[in-house]
Amino acid sequence: MANKEWTAISCRVLQNCLGLKENEQVLIVADDKKKEIGEALYEAAKQLGAEALLMVMQERQKSGEEPPQTVSEAMKQADVAVCVTEHSLTHTQARKQAVAAGTRVATMPGITPDMFLEGAIAADYQQVKELTDKVTGYLTRGRQVKIVKDGCELNFSIEGRPGVPSTGVYLNPGESGNLPSGEAYIAPLEGTASGKILVDGSIAGIGKIDAPLLLTVEDGRLVSAEGPAGEKLLSMLGEQDGRLLGEFGIGTNDKARITGVVLEDEKVYGTIHVAFGSNVTFGGTVQAGVHIDLVVNQPDVYIDDVKLLDKGRMMV
Structure with missing residues (x-):
């Protein structure tokens, strides 16, 4: 190789x-x-x-x-x-x-x-960095997030939490992130998430999914996962803090593709992802020993009163 x-x-x-x-x-x-x-x-x-x-x-x-x-x-x-x-x-x-x-x-x-x-690794990382930094700013300044897709709505608070840029460019001491990269993410405020979200892209540890997965969240905790991959997801997360909503992220890499490997999938421009489990390493309080990302294609996303994504199209 x-x-x-x-x-x-x-x-x-x-x-x-x-x-x-x-x-x-x-x-x-x-x-x-x-x-x-x-x-x-x-x-x-x-x-x-x-x-x-x-x-x-x-x-x-x-x-x-x-x-x-x-x-x-x-x-x-x-x-x-x-x-x-x-x-x-x-x-x-x-x-x-x-x-x-x-x-x-x-x-x-x-x-x-x-x-x-191929794919995300070949992106123009200066361009990725610019968009990622801009989206991170919206997250850092934001208070409330609403995700809407196919009649499902999930709401949670991000007030007081720092947005985190994963730009793919780590030139200074102590900078870090994924490669390939291109996402802005944040730790939602524990206990504030409620509603439903339809996952139709991929799931870390499971891969691309053939049928959508309907997640129901109450008081920040995943209470049900309906769909063929639901049982496996719940088993991977365990019964304890692994089921707490730990992350919300927005993809910013226009060369990334949905491949079934979440490293690239969560970077795809026009997608968002949520994760359940640990977030203590980026501003949250959940320490669960597990962190599972789930990718959603082309949602509408509102931060406070600003529509940031319209069916996956960046509005800023």
Whole structure:
């Protein structure tokens, strides 16, 4: 896999998105399933003159589960860390602590060879950054969110919470996010969400869904999931705080596609996503050991009195 094309893409990602410089310490964290992509990034880092280290760990059971302590410690020591894993390390204390220590961190949960060569990775990241920063501003200033689609409506408060930009460009100490990227997201105020939302894109850990999933939320908690994927989703989230609404996000990458891998799906321009579970790493209070994203195509979204999305079309 680590042929010339792979190495060239890896070099471009490390330079353009992470600003990797000669002699910087770069850590590539991979699991057994994503080892080949990890190796391509490791080879590229060496070519760029960095002090490169590749750590391969056992695959985690679910997104949001912590890596081994040795990996967590190494992430804090590096200038740059890239996490290429089947399940996401984005919402872990390991990533949060590495960022606090000044590490530039990019997470690539579930990335596939196709995604590495095509789609969202090929976006103009300056353009993505501009739109992402603009949408993040609306989230940060906003108080109330309303999502409307096919007769379903979900409302929740975001008052006092900071919007988070995932721009795909992480050049300064302590900046982090997904790659490929392009989303603005926020932690809704716990306990405020109520209503219904129709999920028709994809679900992390399940993939593209053939039939829509109707979710009912009361007092910030998922109380039912109607549809073929419902039982599996509830099982993945568990009975406890995994069922609390933890995230609301808006995709800002016009090159991203719905592939069944949520890393790319949640970045698609014209989609939104909600997640249940942990949000303590980006401004919330939920610490559940699980974080599952669900993607919705072409909704209407209102922030306070401003219509931000009209059937997926950005209005700002």
